Amino acid sequence: MWRTISYVSTADPSLTNAEVNELFKFVKKNNNSKNITGILMYSDGNFFxxxxxxxxxxxSLFEKILLDSRHYDVIKIFDRAIPNCSFSQYHSSFIVLGEKYNHKELQHFLREEKSHNPDNYKNISYLANKFMKLS
Ligand SMILES: Cc1cc2nc3c(=O)[nH]c(=O)nc-3n(C[C@H](O)[C@H](O)[C@H](O)COP(=O)(O)O)c2cc1C
Incomplete structure (x- = not known):
């Protein structure tokens, strides 16, 4: 069984840019080693x-994330089953995007979602683009 969970949250105001970068590094490494894919973005004091x-x-990862004091007001956007077909092959790596980022990575992620998880695509693309102030 495969699952996808998405949320937005507010970063703890005391979190420094260096700490956000540390978190990004940790998340990328940990998720890639466990075949967890997706995206983590930070903009204007919020995570998506x-x-x-x-x-x-x-x-179990989401339960841990909920308890993490580096953010609060976690609002779930969706939590649903996804088909497992070719799942971990299509996103080659977990993506982390900070304020200064190459938006090509985001567009690539969205294109892959559109073909593999069309049910999620609309929600994700709207929020991700708003979140990064691209539209
Ligand atoms: C916004 C946010 C997103 C996070 N995303 C992940 C994630 O995708 N993967 C992960 O392993 N930890 C993530 N974490 C960190 C976890 O909350 C937790 O600190 C980490 O998994 C280490 O847990 P452990 O010490 O029990 O191994 C995130 C934390 C925050 C604040």
Whole structure:
């Protein structure tokens, strides 16, 4: 069983840019080693994250994330099953995007979502673009 969870949250105001970068580095490494894919973005003191992977792993990771004091006011956007076909092959790596980023990575992620998880695509693309002030 495969699952995807997405949420937005507010970063703890005391979190420094260096700490956000540390978190990004940790998340990328940890998620790639566990075949968890998706995206984590930070903009203007808020996080937006999409997690995709094996159901139990995603659920227990999300429970940990909920308890993390580096952010609060976590609002779930969706939490649903996804087909497992070719799943971990299409996103080659977990993507992290800070304020200064190459938006090509985001567009690539969105294109892949559109073909593999069309149900998620509309929500994600609207929010991700708004979040990064691209539209
Ligand atoms: C906004 C936000 C997003 C996070 N995303 C992830 C993630 O995708 N993967 C991950 O392993 N940890 C993530 N974390 C960190 C976890 O909350 C937790 O600190 C980490 O998994 C280490 O847990 P452990 O010490 O129990 O291994 C995130 C934390 C925050 C604040």
């Amino acid at each position: 994250q999409v997690l995709e992977g094996e159901k139990d792993q995603i659920q």
